[in-house]
Amino acid sequence: MRLPVNVVTNLAVIALVMISDSQHNALTTQHIHSPHEPFSSGPIALPFMRPEPGCRTFNSTAVENVISDMKSLLKDPDLARLFENTFPNTLDTTVKYYSKSENLAFIITGVYAQWLRDTATRFLAVYVPLLHSDPELASLVKAVINNEARYVTQYPYPPPESGIPPAFNGNEVGARVFPPYNASIVYDCKYEIDSLCAFLKLSRSYYNATKDASFINEAFQASFDENYNFISYYRYTGSGDSGVPFVNNNGTGEPKAYTGMVGTHHRPSDDLSVFAFLTPANAMLSVELTHLAQMLDEVSTMRNVSQQAKEWSTRITNAIWENTVVNNVFAYETNGFGSRYVMDDANVPSLLSLPYLGFLDRSHPTYVATRALLLSHANPYYAVGPTWKGIGGPHIDAWNPWHMAQISSIYGTDNGQDILDSLNLLLNNTSGLGLMHESLSIYNSSSYTRSWFAWANSYFAEMVLDLADRKPELILKENKSYRPGQ
Ligand SMILES: *[C@@H]1O[C@H](CO)[C@@H](O)[C@H](O)[C@H]1NC(C)=O
Ligand SMILES: *[C@@H]1O[C@H](CO)[C@@H](O)[C@H](O)[C@H]1NC(C)=O
Ligand SMILES: *[C@@H]1O[C@H](CO)[C@@H](O)[C@H](O)[C@H]1NC(C)=O
Ligand SMILES: *[C@@H]1O[C@H](CO)[C@@H](O)[C@H](O)[C@H]1NC(C)=O
Ligand SMILES: *[C@@H]1O[C@H](CO)[C@@H](O)[C@H](O)[C@H]1NC(C)=O
Ligand SMILES: *[C@@H]1O[C@H](CO)[C@@H](O)[C@H](O)[C@H]1NC(C)=O
Numbered sequence: 155m156r157l158p159v160n161v162v163t164n165l166a167v168i169a170l171v172m173i174s175d176s177q178h179n180a181l182t183t184q185h186i187h188s189p190h191e192p193f194s195s196g197p198i199a200l201p202f203m204r205p206e207p208g209c210r211t212f213n214s215t216a217v218e219n220v221i222s223d224m225k226s227l228l229k230d231p232d233l234a235r236l237f238e239n240t241f242p243n244t245l246d247t248t249v250k251y252y253s254k255s256e257n258l259a260f261i262i263t264g265v266y267a268q269w270l271r272d273t274a275t276r277f278l279a280v281y282v283p284l285l286h287s288d289p290e291l292a293s294l295v296k297a298v299i300n301n302e303a304r305y306v307t308q309y310p311y312p313p314p315e316s317g318i319p320p321a322f323n324g325n326e327v328g329a330r331v332f333p334p335y336n337a338s339i340v341y342d343c344k345y346e347i348d349s350l351c352a353f354l355k356l357s358r359s360y361y362n363a364t365k366d367a368s369f370i371n372e373a374f375q376a377s378f379d380e381n382y383n384f385i386s387y388y389r390y391t392g393s394g395d396s397g398v399p400f401v402n403n404n405g406t407g408e409p410k411a412y413t414g415m416v417g418t419h420h421r422p423s424d425d426l427s428v429f430a431f432l433t434p435a436n437a438m439l440s441v442e443l444t445h446l447a448q449m450l451d452e453v454s455t456m457r458n459v460s461q462q463a464k465e466w467s468t469r470i471t472n473a474i475w476e477n478t479v480v481n482n483v484f485a486y487e488t489n490g491f492g493s494r495y496v497m498d499d500a501n502v503p504s505l506l507s508l509p510y511l512g513f514l515d516r517s518h519p520t521y522v523a524t525r526a527l528l529l530s531h532a533n534p535y536y537a538v539g540p541t542w543k544g545i546g547g548p549h550i551d552a553w554n555p556w557h558m559a560q561i562s563s564i565y566g567t568d569n570g571q572d573i574l575d576s577l578n579l580l581l582n583n584t585s586g587l588g589l590m591h592e593s594l595s596i597y598n599s600s601s602y603t604r605s606w607f608a609w610a611n612s613y614f615a616e617m618v619l620d621l622a623d624r625k626p627e628l629i630l631k632e633n634k635s636y637r638p639g640q
């Protein structure tokens with residue numbers, strides 16, 4: 155079966171990089187497993203969870219200024235504490251290597267690997283508005299873009315310039331991939347659409363914030379030559395390891411028919427797709443291709459890439475509306491033969507996060523109808539317990555909703571009460587540790603996954619800043635919009 159519009163061979167190389175500095179991880183892990191003083195003065199009394207200044211991995215005055223602004227503006231001292239813990243989390247804990255002169259940065263995640271998506275979204279989420287006022291932070295983001303461009307094309311990991319030795323991903327042993335890759339230098343080689351999209355989003359956001367086009371270097375251009383290589387198919391068999399299950403049909407996935415969308419075997423959570431055409435990932439791709447074209451046209455470069463980006467963006471958006479919507483409700487996945495899976499997965503991109511992704515307005519009737527269904531038992535991954543509820547996914551299971559899905563839900567509404575309900579759930583459900591988790595059981599409020607999940611922390615802080623701008627009356631002392639760096 156052919157994948158229709160296929161955006162890449164080496165895009166497949168989304169992942170990369172284990173870090174072998176167990177010392178840093180041990181320190182961070184130890185720190186986040188127990189609450190630290192002082193506690194916030196609200197009823198939930200959240201601990202202070204930033205590492206000691208001497209252990210922080212990057213310092214930014216602009217970031218400290220936003221924290222002190224928000225602490226004085228926010229009504230609720232518990233929310234202020236959660237913001238204070240989450241907003242700087244990426245800089246505090248994950249900059250493993252940064253060299254301005256080499257223009258390279260190596261950023262680890264809560265699972266000790268640098269994923270294109272996690273890293274890009276974490277940076278753009280919270281720090282982009284500050285780039286014009288903090289040149290060192292801007293250099294760091296530029297270095298992240300350069301490292302990611304290299305990962306898309308030639309994937310040396312970690313950057314050899316860092317002197318950090320590569321590690322070994324035991325899960326992938328026995329997985330067969332076409333086009334083939336070298337497992338000694340590539341950590342993971344799944345093809346996930348949103349990973350490339352996140353790289354595009356970080357690039358255009360950096361450009362938009364700084365108007366500095368110097369990141370469009372050879373590595374960046376080369377990444378597009380790879381990206382726009384059509385391939386007849388991408389095949390990934392999996393290894394049968396519990397985290398890396400076999401993909402049907404010898405690695406080509408379930409049969410699919412041409413729709414105009416891009417097919418994938420894996421969701422943003424790394425779980426297997428049921429049907430190949432993942433609606434939210436295609437929505438993100440369409441949005442990012444449009445922004446990419448705008449940026450390239452503005453700096454008058456790579457006209458051929460820009461032209462293709464525009465054509466594909468239009469084709470994908472049309473295909474989404476023609477193939478995935480029935481009775482005004484989007485399907486999460488389709489196969490081009492008429493089969494649809496109506497559900498949502500907790501990760502981003504999800505259907506719930508379509509407004510956050512910029513695909514449509516939160517008041518669009520199709521979004522409103524889809525959202526109502528997703529936040530009900532018509533969505534098989536929606537679960538409700540006595541103290542916690544929301545949308546989960548097969549990455550954990552159907553009765554462990556994710557904190558990220560509550561955050562997406564806030565982005566998807568203007569209803570003040572709905573926003574406050576979700577915020578309260580998030581504030582009350584950090585297990586007293588003052589940081590976001592990945593998921594939490596609806597049956598047992600002490601049972602959660604991942605104490606250190608930098609992506610979820612950044613997404614939370616980004617959402618609080620969005621509310622401070624969009625709905626100040628809900629969370630700020632004064633009904634006056636706040637925007638960082640202004
Ligand atoms: C950040 O600043 C603290 C002092 O406030 C210092 O000890 C630490 O080394 C700095 N971190 C980096 C990565 O420069
Ligand atoms: C894979 O990469 C390693 C490390 O650079 C190298 O020694 C080896 O020759 C490569 N293998 C192949 C098949 O290219
Ligand atoms: C560019 O930045 C402005 C101001 O922050 C923002 O409103 C706009 O959405 C951004 N556009 C893109 C394409 O990133
Ligand atoms: C765009 O054009 C340049 C210059 O002719 C070429 O090197 C590059 O491969 C082209 N890229 C794509 C994606 O067609
Ligand atoms: C499965 O794919 C592998 C390559 O990845 C190929 O060598 C093998 O022949 C395929 N098996 C079948 C039954 O098609
Ligand atoms: C959150 O906790 C506070 C304080 O313990 C409590 O007043 C509030 O009702 C809780 N919110 C929810 C949604 O359970």
Ligand SMILES: *[C@@H]1O[C@H](CO)[C@@H](O)[C@H](O)[C@H]1NC(C)=O
Binds near residue numbers: 541594602
């Ligand atoms: C989640 O919030 C509820 C309501 O405030 C509380 O009873 C429960 O203990 C919280 N769970 C965690 C893990 O914090």
Ligand SMILES: *[C@@H]1O[C@H](CO)[C@@H](O)[C@H](O)[C@H]1NC(C)=O
Binds near residue numbers: 598599601
């Ligand atoms: C709830 O989860 C905690 C942490 O995983 C575990 O220690 C405890 O035994 C669980 N309680 C029940 C009733 O299963």
Ligand SMILES: *[C@@H]1O[C@H](CO)[C@@H](O)[C@H](O)[C@H]1NC(C)=O
Binds near residue numbers: 627633
């Ligand atoms: C806050 O300000 C907005 C816009 O100025 C206004 O529409 C809204 O009614 C105000 N809310 C309150 C609670 O005063």
